[in-house]
Amino acid sequence: MVNYKKHSLNFKLRLVKAYLNGGSYTGLAKVGGITRSLLKKWVGHYRQQGIEGLLPPGEQSYTREYKQEVVLVYQSSGLSLGECCFKYRIPSPSTLAGWIRQYEQFGIDGFSTARGRPRSMKSKPKIIKRYGPLTRLEELENENLRLRAENDLLKKLDALIREKEVAQKKKR
Structure with missing residues (x-):
């Protein structure tokens, strides 16, 4: 099992600036002990949004309308998945790819908020409990x-x- 670790803002910023000053992805990734793709992602976020792009995105929920907007921009603008993710601060291209698939199959209704397995049992009726006589x-x-x-x-x-x-x- 892979051990994931969070990197500090200073660490990310140091590697990104080293790359922008002429370093290579491969060399800096080795020095930092990270993958090339992660460093590329950080550089892309930094170029798009500056230091804010390197901050962790945190838990985020997206509205159906926002998802539709992002998918329509992706389809009409010719941006790549990664570029569209950088622009809209979506953490992973696979998230956007899932939205595109849902939108193409079901339209905006594909972005329903219900997730997971549906309940198999109906809610139980409440038996009235009270102190004293009923x-x-x-x-x-x-x-x-x-x-x-x-x-x-x-x-x-x-x-x-x-x-x-x-x-x-x-x-x-």
Whole structure:
């Protein structure tokens, strides 16, 4: 497993300025113990935004409209992925490539905010809990919830038994 480390602003600035003063990517990357591509990225960010470009981007969330704007600029301007990322301070070209893919497949709806696996279970109804006696209506609501849950459980059990029987019949 690779051990990632964060580099200080002074370290980045020193290497970038050394490159701009005539150093080579390969030589400076060896001296700094980093990859050439990382140094190139820092130099590009520095050229685009100065010292601010070398600051860590931090956690960032992008709106659907912002993503659409960046994708449309990329498609119309002829900028490379890297140049577009430098211009809009997107940390990785793979992020922008994903946005482009989503936009081409689904349009702006491809940038939905829902991420991850959808919930399989609905939210549970709340059983009323209260100190002291419950009203008759609250007691009936609680009993109704319990009976619904029991009914759902029995239906699920019945469906599983039927599935098992069908599977056994197919084996014969």
